[in-house]
Amino acid sequence: MRKPQDNACETGKLKREIAWFYNQPLAIRLGTKLQGDVDRMDNVGQCWDTLDIAVAWVRESGMRHLSERLASFLRNGGELSVIVGIDLENTTREGLQALLNLECCGQCETFVYHNEAGSVFHPKVYLFRNEEEARLIVGSNNITESGLYVNVEAGLQVDATADAEVVVEVQKALSSWKDTTSGLAKRLDKDFLANLVREGYVPDEAAAREKIRRESTIRPRKGAAALFGSRTFEPPPPIRSETSPVGPSGVRALRPSTPTPVMSAGQIPSGTVLLMRLRKASATASATGRPTQTQIPFRVVNTFFNGATEVRSIHSGVAHGIHEASARGNPNTTKLEIPEMRDFAQPVARFEKTSQGIVYEAYDVDSPKGHQIMESLEEGRNDGSTQLSIGNPERATWWRFI
The missing domain is CATH 2.40.330 (At1g16640 B3 domain)
Structure with a gap:
């Protein structure tokens, strides 16, 4: 962990809160931005000490863009806490497994939030902190490939001191969402993931994709004219990482690997x-x-x-x-x-x-x-x-x- 006097990220300690609105995919794509924030270094090493995430949905399609960066963050001493919802069958088994895989890389915990009464868990919060500064992103992006890169999404980034009122309030909300005494939050482990799959709470990735395609695609009636324009946005290729054989815990562990270069000469891929x-x-x-x-x-x-x-x-x-x-x-x-x-x-x-x-x-x-x-x-x-x-x-x- 960094010493208090060494906390300057990029430009030194913030004197006031700075807010910035983002519009995806026009001017930013949150997946690329999160990769940069997780990777950020300063003159003493890794810029952020902790990352707290709360999202409605997690899929392998989104985690394959983030897992390698998050694994490196954990191996460098960072701490990661994730709270994820499982409503409407949009979080997948593979997405939760990808979060479990990260636990072998460092201090990482995942909580699953669900209310059997039907209230949907729907926040999208990303909070980076060190001992002096914080970066808060609150928006509409889930950890899915579409949510991180393709969908029209919006959000607000706030850079503030770590003890700013807005940061403290967000930390309290995060703590309340992962409070297991409420009965609404459960710590994710191998056995609980198996229970979620067996009882039908989370589908496989392929089944979730088919459900979205079948239920949410709106098409004009046969022979009718389309009333809107059409434009396709493409995500970048995921960063590939290798996995080791299943160990005693039953969790597949990430091996350190070199991420695919994003901007190597002659290798800029489709979706960039x-x-x-x-x-x-x-x-x-x-x-x-x-x-x-x-x-x-x-x-x-x-x-x-x-x-x-x-x-x-x-x-x-x-x-x-x-x-x-x-x-x-x-x-x-x-x-x-x-x-x-x-x-x-x-x-x-x-x-x-x-x-x-x-x-x-x-x-x-x-x-x-x-x-x-x-x-x-x-x-x-x-x-x-x-x-x-x-x-x-x-x-x-x-x-x-x-």
């Missing part, structure tokens, strides 16, 4: 999202007839755009080519036409790798969506996930993977 603050081709673009052209830094080209020859606009459906420019026979920049930004004072864009290629959407920073993308880029500057092409922020291109 890039936010950018764009710069027009020149300061006098409107005068030179290039108000729709931007230059992409080679560091971004060589990772996210590597091998791509075009990007397709979400707004118009039109594809635009990516062109490498040279000076004296040597490549010196990569150019991209984005017609939508012609009249933008400050353009920002969201690029997503899909199975059909790279798609983009572009906005002016003063528009509602543009403002949220810029807020995410600004937030990334605080934790180092936003990068700049040059040292001058005003003249630089900014980018962040989410």
